[in-house]
Amino acid sequence: LGMQDSIMPPKFTMQQALAQIDKMRKTPTDSMPLMMPLKAVSTTLDENQKNVLRTQLRTIINRNIKPSYEKLYAFIKNEYLPKTREQDGIWSLTDGSERYKMAIRYYTTTKMSPERIFSLGLQEVDRLTKQMERVKTELGFEGTLQEFNQKLRTDSTQYFKSNGEFTTAYANVLLKMTENLRELFGRVPESSYNLEELESYRIKNTSYQNHLISSYENSGYNPATFPKFSLTAVALHETVPGQHLQSSIERELKNLPKFRRAMDVKAFVEGWGLYAESLGYEAGMYDDLLQRYGALAFEMQRACRMVVDAGIHSKKWTREQAVNFMLQNTPAKESDIRAEVDRYTVQPGQALAYKVGELKIRELRKSAQMLMGGRFSIRTFHEVVLENGAIPLTMLEANVDEWINTNR
Numbered sequence: 001l002g003m004q005d006s007i008m009p010p011k012f013t014m015q016q017a018l019a020q021i022d023k024m025r026k027t028p029t030d031s032m033p034l035m036m037p038l039k040a041v042s043t044t045l046d047e048n049q050k051n052v053l054r055t056q057l058r059t060i061i062n063r064n065i066k067p068s069y070e071k072l073y074a075f076i077k078n079e080y081l082p083k084t085r086e087q088d089g090i091w092s093l094t095d096g097s098e099r100y101k102m103a104i105r106y107y108t109t110t111k112m113s114p115e116r117i118f119s120l121g122l123q124e125v126d127r128l129t130k131q132m133e134r135v136k137t138e139l140g141f142e143g144t145l146q147e148f149n150q151k152l153r154t155d156s157t158q159y160f161k162s163n164g165e166f167t168t169a170y171a172n173v174l175l176k177m178t179e180n181l182r183e184l185f186g187r188v189p190e191s192s193y194n195l196e197e198l199e200s201y202r203i204k205n206t207s208y209q210n211h212l213i214s215s216y217e218n219s220g221y222n223p224a225t226f227p228k229f230s231l232t233a234v235a236l237h238e239t240v241p242g243q244h245l246q247s248s249i250e251r252e253l254k255n256l257p258k259f260r261r262a263m264d265v266k267a268f269v270e271g272w273g274l275y276a277e278s279l280g281y282e283a284g285m286y287d288d289l290l291q292r293y294g295a296l297a298f299e300m301q302r303a304c305r306m307v308v309d310a311g312i313h314s315k316k317w318t319r320e321q322a323v324n325f326m327l328q329n330t331p332a333k334e335s336d337i338r339a340e341v342d343r344y345t346v347q348p349g350q351a352l353a354y355k356v357g358e359l360k361i362r363e364l365r366k367s368a369q370m371l372m373g374g375r376f377s378i379r380t381f382h383e384v385v386l387e388n389g390a391i392p393l394t395m396l397e398a399n400v401d402e403w404i405n406t407n408r
Contacts, residue, residue: 103313109265
């Protein structure tokens with residue numbers, strides 16, 4: 001139907017998918033991820049049972065799975081890929097402009113225009129550039145901001161050498177932040193969190209930070225590309241007081257129906273994660289100047305996302321223009337930036353949720369502090385923000401306004 005109606009993805013996405021499928025179809029049967037259940041039960045079965053299970057799995061994979069990969073590979077290569085679109089942005093579809101406006105509304109829960117998104121992104125880039133300049137000077141670096149970013153990008157000492165080194169450092173950040181949680185939150189979640197390395201097949205096409213939700217929290221990571229200077233900000237965003245805290249509290253809200261305890265309103269969830277990074281300043285988490293620079297750089301990445309997302313999907317930017325813009329303004333590695341830009345390209349609007357949500361939470365907090373004066377409580381404010389789970393920003397604003405008016 002997509003080919004028939006000319007609603008096709010950009011060509012590069014299918015080229016990447018084809019390479020992944022090619023690798024999968026050429027993987028020896030016993031090395032296929034689908035053989036993993038055998039490893040999971042290896043300690044509970046005797047050798048005969050394992051042999052029976054191994055034979056069954058091999059048969060299923062060889063008779064059904066591998067032929068399906070071959071069929072999928074042939075279809076994409078010979079039929080689908082030739083009809084994909086050459087332009088990267090969603091603007092290139094017949095109704096692309098309306099699609100992008102809908103994507104903005106879906107991911108930000110606002111009616112902001114692409115022009116407003118682009119302009120706001122540039123304003124944030126300018127504001128953060130000035131702050132990064134100041135910290136760079138405090139660090140004693142005399143070159144330009146771009147030269148300092150390049151230094152961080154290429155300095156091997158700024159990246160973790162092993163899983164153990166990374167997990168120890170990450171755990172230490174969380175331990176310090178956890179000690180300060182009660183000063184900022186009246187309610188903290190009961191559930192814990194866990195760290196797991198990203199699967200090898202996902203590392204190439206993803207950025208260094210990733211948060212997955214299951215029965216408990218997993219923060220996926222790739223130590224080799226994880227910058228030490230962004231460690232604190234990433235830990236606060238992904239775990240506590242960020243998305244682990246928010247999503248765990250949401251699932252523990254027994255007064256809400258089950259579907260509400262699993263909602264993923266991106267502007268709220270990602271906005272909270274970015275806002276949570278800023279709480280590190282109040283908790284003394286950025287006393288180290290390099291960590292403070294890393295926090296600003298991580299926030300800068302989200303500001304750049306607004307510019308790049310609107311640039312690609314409404315201003316006809318190419319992916320190379322987007323990559324160059326982010327290289328100019330952040331210390332992220334080019335490989336990470338390219339993975340990020342690819343993500344923005346295939347998921348129009350998603351990258352806008354972070355900054356739009358964070359700026360709204362900051363705005364509401366500032367308003368509450370100004371109107372409530374001495375009656376303002378940061379612990380209660382956070383409880384008001386989180387007590388209904390993930391909700392659209394318009395509803396969040398109404399709830400906070402009601403709290404302010406009731407307690408002034």
